[in-house]
Amino acid sequence: MQFGIYTFGCKVNQEESAAMSALFTAAGWQEAPFDTLGLDLYIINTCTVTQMAERKARTLIRHTIRENPQAVIAVVGCYAQTGAKALSEIEGIDLIVGVDRRAELPALVAARMGAAAEPPLLALERNEAFTTISLGSGQRRTRAYLKIEDGCDQFCHYCAIPYARGPVRSLPPKDALYQAQALIEAGHRELVLTGIHIGAYGQDLGGDADLTALLTRILQLNPGRVRLGSIEPHQFTEELFELIGSEPRLCPHLHIPLQSGSDKVLAAMGRHYDTAFYRDLLARLRSLRPGLAISTDVMVGYPGETEEDAADVAAFCAECGFASMHVFPYSRRPGTVADTLPDQVQQAEKARRAAILGRLAEEQREAYALAHLGRELQFLPERIVKLEGREYISGYSAEYIPLLLPCDDGELPQDFVSVTGEKYWQGSLLVAGK
Numbered sequence: 331m332q333f334g335i336y337t338f339g340c341k342v343n344q345e346e347s348a349a350m351s352a353l354f355t356a357a358g359w360q361e362a363p364f365d366t367l368g369l370d371l372y373i374i375n376t377c378t379v380t381q382m383a384e385r386k387a388r389t390l391i392r393h394t395i396r397e398n399p400q401a402v403i404a405v406v407g408c409y410a411q412t413g414a415k416a417l418s419e420i421e422g423i424d425l426i427v428g429v430d431r432r433a434e435l436p437a438l439v440a441a442r443m444g445a446a447a448e449p450p451l452l453a454l455e456r457n458e459a460f461t462t463i464s465l466g467s468g469q470r471r472t473r474a475y476l477k478i479e480d481g482c483d484q485f486c487h488y489c490a491i492p493y494a495r496g497p498v499r500s501l502p503p504k505d506a507l508y509q510a511q512a513l514i515e516a517g518h519r520e521l522v523l524t525g526i527h528i529g530a531y532g533q534d535l536g537g538d539a540d541l542t543a544l545l546t547r548i549l550q551l552n553p554g555r556v557r558l559g560s561i562e563p564h565q566f567t568e569e570l571f572e573l574i575g576s577e578p579r580l581c582p583h584l585h586i587p588l589q590s591g592s593d594k595v596l597a598a599m600g601r602h603y604d605t606a607f608y609r610d611l612l613a614r615l616r617s618l619r620p621g622l623a624i625s626t627d628v629m630v631g632y633p634g635e636t637e638e639d640a641a642d643v644a645a646f647c648a649e650c651g652f653a654s655m656h657v658f659p660y661s662r663r664p665g666t667v668a669d670t671l672p673d674q675v676q677q678a679e680k681a682r683r684a685a686i687l688g689r690l691a692e693e694q695r696e697a698y699a700l701a702h703l704g705r706e707l708q709f710l711p712e713r714i715v716k717l718e719g720r721e722y723i724s725g726y727s728a729e730y731i732p733l734l735l736p737c738d739d740g741e742l743p744q745d746f747v748s749v750t751g752e753k754y755w756q757g758s759l760l761v762a763g764k
Contacts, residue, residue, distance in 0.1 A: 331371070334364035338387055339377030341524045341559055343407060345475035347375045350406075350432055357436050371402045371439055376409035378494050380661035384409050388420065395422035402442055406432055408494040411454060418450055428454040429480070429495055460499035472710050472725070472744055473557075474518035478506050478544065479525030484562075486589075487600040487667035488632065488660060491526060498530045503544055510548045519554035519745055520581075520710050528558065529565030542569040549579055554746065555708075555728060557581040560627075563588075563611055564602045575618030583623040583653070583730040584615065591646025592639040595632050600667065605646055612650060623653035623698065623729040628687060631660045631680030633671035640683045647690060653698040653729065655691035659684050699731050699759045702751045709733050709749045709761060711742055717756055724758070732758040 333354050337347040350373060351361055362369055372394050377383040387409055395403055404425040405417055411428035418426065424442045427435055431453040442451055460480060481496045482489075501509075513521060523545070525531065532539030541561075548556060556579060563586055574580060586608075590596050593604045616622050628647060630640065647655065659680035662669045712725040714737055722734040723742060734756065735749060749761035 332362045332369045333371035335373045336364040337375045345477045373404045376407040378408040411494045423450045430457040473520040474513045475522045479531045482527045490663040522557045524559040529561040555579045560585040581728045585625045587627040591643035625654040627656045630683040631675035634673040654695045657687040709747045734758045
């Protein structure tokens with residue numbers, strides 16, 4: 331039996347897709363590329379952050395059903411959780427599985443296989459406690475994701491994720507350490523701690539469980555290096571600052587969502603900081619870790635955002651000097667505060683503002699990479715790619731700079747490689763081995 335998985339959205343979804351893959355592989359299934367025709371099962375792991383993400387998921391679902399009418403089609407994840415009613419109207423979907431029921435997917439698929447066409451089986455019930463799928467050695471790359479938290483309690487005025495994912499729930503420290511140890515023993519040289527809101531890790535567990543305490547214990551397991559997922563600006567503690575400044579195995583890269591560089595817009599969004607707070611945070615972090623890469627998310631076209639506000643956003647982002655920016659237009663989400671606000675920005679104007687920031691994002695990305703020319707970098711290989719007729723090993727530095735190393739023997743190293751940056755090419759830093 332063969333299956334394929336397609337993943338929309340964030341690193342949490344990527345981790346959960348890897349976990350589902352491990353589940354099916356352990357049950358005797360064989361994974362194949364998602365676009366392979368004639369598979370027995372197609373799993374589409376969805377995202378609900380934007381209307382576009384949902385629209386792309388529906389398009390892919392319909393295409394997959396047309397191309398593979400005999401296959402079992404399973405739609406899972408955030409959009410499955412919040413949009414089950416709309417998805418149920420697409421003929422040919424067999425399973426709609428929410429965020430807390432993915433561990434049951436093999437059993438649900440087995441129950442559905444061979445059944446006559448009928449309305450999709452829904453599995454949308456929520457769990458009060460943290461739920462995850464233990465990866466063990468199921469991830470095949472040198473870099474592995476470890477999901478330590480799910481859910482969000484912030485309810486920013488534009489965001490549907492709290493409705494899809496539920497409240498903050500944390501993986502108990504003993505379970506997180508067990509999974510981290512298993513990944514290290516399986517040969518993964520970088521652990522990426524992921525979650526919807528990892529800065530809130532432990533707040534539901536009581537006691538002294540928090541992100542810094544967990545990080546400290548994971549580092550005692552002697553991983554190659556550890557990378558943090560997204561952390562909200564107001565959730566850096568004194569203990570976390572100290573660890574960032576003192577622990578070389580903690581990657582010099584942090585993703586800190588900005589969302590807007592306008593104080594007026596930040597307040598309207600229901601965010602818990604202003605630009606002065608964010609500016610001071612970056613300055614302190616860079617003083618603790620010179621050369622620190624800081625990536626971010628920036629939304630454009632929030633309701634009520636004027637052209638003057640948009641100019642403020644661009645100016646603040648230029649001042650911050652990000653290593654990379656994920657720029658995206660505001661998307662209306664039913665049930666959120668922002669969906670009811672007046673002064674909605676027209677789509678064409680949102681696209682224009684996104685294009686302006688997108689150009690700045692590319693300039694900053696290139697500038698940060700070029701600043702590392704001639705420097706020794708610790709390259710962690712991930713896969714072999716072919717560009718302009720030649721094979722390269724692609725992966726990332728500790729700073730999360732995408733790197734390309736010429737490959738002549740078709741072998742993918744399974745450990746860090748010391749390299750030196752030579753030039754910026756194809757959106758990556760072309761490097762040479764030392």
